Amino acid sequence: MPKASFVQLWVDVVLFTIIHQELHVLLVKRGTAPYQGVYSLPGGLLALEETVEQAVNKVLYRETHVLCEHVKLFWTFSALHRDPRWRVVSISYYSIIRHDDLLLKKWSTQLAVEFFPFKKIGELAFDHNAILAAAYLQLQDDLSWSDIIKYFMPKRFSLAQLQDYCESIYNRHFEKRNFAKYVKTHFKIQKTIFKQEYVPHRPAILYRFI
Amino acid sequence: MPKASFVQLWVDVVLFTIIHQELHVLLVKRGTAPYQGVYSLPGGLLALEETVEQAVNKVLYRETHVLCEHVKLFWTFSALHRDPRWRVVSISYYSIIRHDDLLLKKWSTQLAVEFFPFKKIGELAFDHNAILAAAYLQLQDDLSWSDIIKYFMPKRFSLAQLQDYCESIYNRHFEKRNFAKYVKTHFKIQKTIFKQEYVPHRPAILYRFI
DNA sequence: GGAATAGTGTCTTTAAGACATTATCCA
DNA sequence: TGGATAATGTCTTAAAGACACTATTCC
Numbered sequence: 409m410p411k412a413s414f415v416q417l418w419v420d421v422v423l424f425t426i427i428h429q430e431l432h433v434l435l436v437k438r439g440t441a442p443y444q445g446v447y448s449l450p451g452g453l454l455a456l457e458e459t460v461e462q463a464v465n466k467v468l469y470r471e472t473h474v475l476c477e478h479v480k481l482f483w484t485f486s487a488l489h490r491d492p493r494w495r496v497v498s499i500s501y502y503s504i505i506r507h508d509d510l511l512l513k514k515w516s517t518q519l520a521v522e523f524f525p526f527k528k529i530g531e532l533a534f535d536h537n538a539i540l541a542a543a544y545l546q547l548q549d550d551l552s553w554s555d556i557i558k559y560f561m562p563k564r565f566s567l568a569q570l571q572d573y574c575e576s577i578y579n580r581h582f583e584k585r586n587f588a589k590y591v592k593t594h595f596k597i598q599k600t601i602f603k604q605e606y607v608p609h610r611p612a613i614l615y616r617f618i
Numbered sequence: 619m620p621k622a623s624f625v626q627l628w629v630d631v632v633l634f635t636i637i638h639q640e641l642h643v644l645l646v647k648r649g650t651a652p653y654q655g656v657y658s659l660p661g662g663l664l665a666l667e668e669t670v671e672q673a674v675n676k677v678l679y680r681e682t683h684v685l686c687e688h689v690k691l692f693w694t695f696s697a698l699h700r701d702p703r704w705r706v707v708s709i710s711y712y713s714i715i716r717h718d719d720l721l722l723k724k725w726s727t728q729l730a731v732e733f734f735p736f737k738k739i740g741e742l743a744f745d746h747n748a749i750l751a752a753a754y755l756q757l758q759d760d761l762s763w764s765d766i767i768k769y770f771m772p773k774r775f776s777l778a779q780l781q782d783y784c785e786s787i788y789n790r791h792f793e794k795r796n797f798a799k800y801v802k803t804h805f806k807i808q809k810t811i812f813k814q815e816y817v818p819h820r821p822a823i824l825y826r827f828i
Numbered sequence: 829g830g831a832a833t834a835g836t837g838t839c840t841t842t843a844a845g846a847c848a849t850t851a852t853c854c855a
Numbered sequence: 856t857g858g859a860t861a862a863t864g865t866c867t868t869a870a871a872g873a874c875a876c877t878a879t880t881c882c
Contacts (some may be wrong), residue, residue, distance in 0.1 A: 409833075414624035414625065414626055414627075415624065415625075415627050415664060415666070416624055417625050417627060417707060430830080433686075438689065454625060454696070454707070456625070456705055457698065459696040459697055460694050460696040460707065461696070472749065481693065481694060482689075482707055484670050484691060484694075486664075486670040486671070487669055487670040488667065488668075493665055494749075497627060497664070497670065499694055499709070507860095546662065546843065555761075566834085567834085567835085568833080568834080577882090582875070583872070583874085584834095584835090585835085585836070585837085585874080585875095586871070586872060586873080587837080587868095588835075589836095590870095591873085592872080593870085603880095604834095607832090607833080607880080607881080608831080608833090608880080608881050608882070609832040609833045609879080609880060609881065610832075610833055610834050610835085610878070610879040610880045610881085611832080611833090611880065611881095612833080612834060612835090613834085613835090614877080646862075681838085741829090750832095769869085776861085777861085778860085778861080793845070793846070794861095794862090795847080795848095795863070796844070796845055796846080797860085798842095798844095798861095798863080799844085799845095799863090800844080803843085812870085813853095814861095816854095816855070817853080817854080817859090817860080817868090818853085818854055818858080818859065818860090819852080819853060819854070819858075819859035819860045819861080820851070820852040820853045820854085820859075820860055820861050820862085821852080821853065821854090821860090821861080822860080822861060823861085823862090829882105830881105831880105831881085831882085832879100832880090832882105833863095833880090833882090834877100834878075834879075834880095835876105835877085835879095836857095836875105836876090836877085836878095837866090837869095837874105837876090837877105837880070838873105838874090838875100839873085839874085840867105840871100840872080840873080840874100840880080841870100841871080841872075842869100842870085842871075843868100843869085843871095844867100844868080844869075845866105845867080845868080846857095846865100846866085846868100846873080847864105847865090847866090847879095848863105848864095848865100848867105848868105849863090849864095850861100850863085850864105850872105851860100851861075851862070851863095851875090852859100852860090852861075852864085853858105853859090853860090853861095854857105854858090854859090855856105855857090855858085855869095
């Protein structure tokens with residue numbers, strides 16, 4: 409090994425989901441000092457025999473036991489004393505998970521993952537509030553031009569539900585007719601044979617992403 | 619220090635400029651093994667007392683003696699044996715420099731920086747061809763929605779020159795009247811009192827970015 | 829038939845793309 | 856006055872935004 413500076417390399421992940429029309433983020437409670445008992449973003453040390461991408465997927469799988477899609481690098485955090493113990497550089501990713509998938513897995517594995525409403529998250533360990541804020545900005549930006557909203561949606565959904573989800577992330581309102589027009593020209597979705605059930609009004613047709 | 623895995627953290631930079639209407643990239647010839655005598659992207663080891671951003675700026679300043687704008691993270695490269703000696707993770711940035719600025723500085727400092735036409739770059743050291751390719755994709759993407767073309771332009775330029783520069787990076791042709799219209803509505807530019815000189819035809823008005 | 833939400837059509841405004849003529853400077 | 860490029864206006868087409876009515880299901 410060379411005589412040179414080595415740093416500890418961590419990957420941290422901001423995992424978003426939507427629960428009850430509200431954006432949530434996965435947090436874990438720290439079991440050891442520093443910041444014992446304080447919530448933080450899930451993360452892990454880069455092992456010598458794995459790539460950064462593998463490390464991120466390992467963290468995600470460890471916490472959810474589900475394959476998360478759209479795992480995206482958005483920033484690195486390398487302030488000198490962001491970890492009070494020694495020098496740690498964080499390579500930070502965000503990802504998205506369907507609440508549906510998570511629920512299924514949770515029943516089958518007794519996972520104790522904890523999602524918190526984005527708007528109500530308080531002080532986190534280390535500089536994780538800054539990481540969280542940067543991830544949210546990147547998420548909003550990516551949503552504005554791509555179709556990644558699909559990674560939030562359940563397998564089947566109505567147009568109204570899609571609109572609700574979009575509005576909850578963008579934090580703004582869309583006009584119903586124009587939204588339907590936009591969705592049909594920009595997203596690859598198709599009607600299914602399913603409709604809403606047990607609703608006291610005309611049931612909506614359910615769509616799916618192709 | 620903890621008993622844990624430490625890796626060497628490098629920053630690598632793909633520095634773009636336009637010379638004679640053609641996209642160029644800064645390369646440096648390696649003086650030591652491995653890949654001795656082979657060209658590579660400029661880069662540097664992250665020192666213990668600096669942030670990643672500082673390390674990138676240090677590399678850029680070392681090579682150019684000019685302040686480069688739009689320094690942007692685009693990817694990390696962490697394959698296990700990308701450096702044949704030991705484990706090195708690269709955090710990769712791209713940046714842009716005005717050829718003008720560089721020329722001025724070159725005369726005053728005898729810098730020996732070498733830019734190569736992007737299209738003619740051959741085999742580079744390590745996985746730097748992959749880094750270069752990823753940077754170019756990111757550059758094209760960013761150019762398509764932002765006004766970062768301004769970082770390539772000289773202080774004063776004609777609309778035709780701006781069009782030439784855009785065409786050389788996008789690798790496509792634009793219709794002159796529509797291009798002028800687009801530029802005037804999307805970029806913050808203004809006329810200067812200067813015009814082209816010594817041209818055997820009507821001289822173009824020179825503009826500047828605000 | 830009434831309540832409730834689903835689903836759609838049209839008009840207006842804005843941006844993009846195709847296209848040709850006039851303007852200015854130099855020799 | 857001829858050569859060369861600069862500069863600009865209008866028509867057409869596509870997308871975005873505002874807006875109101877009809878359709879379907881349940882009770």
